[in-house]
Amino acid sequence: MICENITIGANGHLHFAGQDTVALAKQYGTPLYLLDEDYIRHQCRVYQNAFKKHFGPTSRPLYASKANSFKRIYEIMKEEGMGIDVVSSGEIYTALQAGYDLSHAYFHSNNKTDRDIVYGMDNHIGYFVADNVEEIKAIEAEAGRRGIKQKVLLRLTPGIDPHTYEAIATGKVDSKFGSAIETGQAEEITVFTLAQPHVELMGFHCHVGSQVFGEDIFERAAVIMLEFIAAMKEKHGYMARQLDLGGGYGVRYVESDPFLDVDTKVSQVAAAIQAACKRLNIEMPEIHMEPGRSIVGAAGMTLYTCGTVKKIPGYKNYVSIDGGMPDNPRYALYKANYTCLLANKMNEKCDFEASVVGRCCESGDIIQEHVMLPASVGRGDTVAVCTTGAYNYSMASNYNRLPRPATVMLSGGKSYVAIRRETFEDLCACDL
Ligand SMILES: *Cc1c(COP(=O)(O)O)cnc(C)c1O
DSSP states (O other), rough: SSSTTTTETTTTOOOEEEEEEHHHHHHHHEEEEEHHHHHHHHHHHHHHHHHHHHHHHHHHTEEEGGGSSOHHHHHHHHHHHOOEEEOOOOOOHHHHHHTTTGGGGGEOOOOHHHHHHHHHHHTOOOOEESSHHHHHHHHHHHHHHHHHEEEEEEEEEEEOOOOGGGGGGGSTTTOOEETTTTTHHHHHHHHHHHHHHHEEEEEEOOOOOOBBOTTTHHHEHHHEEEEHHHHHHHHHHOOOOOEEEOOOBBBOOSTSSSOOHHHHHHHHHHEEEEHHHHTTTOOOOOEEEOOOOHHHHHGGGEEEEEEEEEEEEEEEEEEESSOOOOOOOOHHHHHOOOOOETTTTTOOOOEEEEEEEEEESSSTTTEEEEEETTTTTTTTOEEESSHHHHHHSSGOOOOOGOOEEEEEETTTEEEEEOOOOOOOHHHHTTTT
């Protein structure tokens, strides 16, 4: 199986985090998001241990909360001692509802509104990661009004193509994110920021992309960033205290995806950083990274109930489910890969090829094409889609007025609702 928390029970049912998914579908209804809490905590610890071991005691993994943002996840991050990154006032609000201490929060986004900046400062957010000079001006103005000194990092684009999907590649020079080193804009914003009385430049940030497996992407990004840091030290006498290398480690969606060992990856990045610092004759800054997908992705699974099975002889077959692009838009967005399983018939031979499709009025409402399922698949069966913990709930919509599914957490053989299922009343809650 693609992840160790996916197994087959003695009854031929798909088990997730040791629990019978068919029983969970019956108990909580479908569509249903499952999240393996123990796996999430395990991943947090893997990152923290690797960071302590290879980057030193001051380094910190920050959970990129856009991957899956809701109250309970911030409680878990708080309990696990994780920093967080947020990209909107809504994520800040959610973290605050969970009692999360924002001094370890980093506020990203390529366009923070004036209201975002006010909201962040009202709530004493630890750091703003400024994308461009305009943002530094806005942050300086608001910090000046308050008579405070706001800590900031600058987001730079190192000019690296991580060979992932175009839509989730973010480190190239022509990206909408950050200030490019290559064009001289990174130096300009650094000099400008250092001259502002109400911002304190803590260091630099980059994020090259997502679902990255590439051999040395993070090493190359780190070296480019360290060369920039050394150049700023030499030219402007400014030594960065923090270097944040962003998120992006990939997870296994299908058998052909590689297995990524976080400790090994982090040790390789650390070795590249140490070598570069030595060569450039600079101290090693505090290193941060921002994993999102690799913390929660494989902790997730979505359960659906099968409806219509349509066979078009000589063409193709469709297996329709009771959810679709509103709860998982990733295939529609960028043809993302997923593994689909027939949860109540795990021991049957899979020799029926079909497209697993949603129930929306949209031909692009597809979960996955070319799925192999048992030929007996039919109405009432439970379809499971694996590895849906990241960028599913957080990207979900109410398209076709479908209520968003519940999120049920699985831990130590028990289950509990962390996000209740939306009701029809919720759908009209804002309609006046
Ligand atoms: C999306 C994002 C992340 C997380 O990426 P993952 O691929 O989920 O690990 C981290 N940092 C920034 C700035 C991001 O935009």
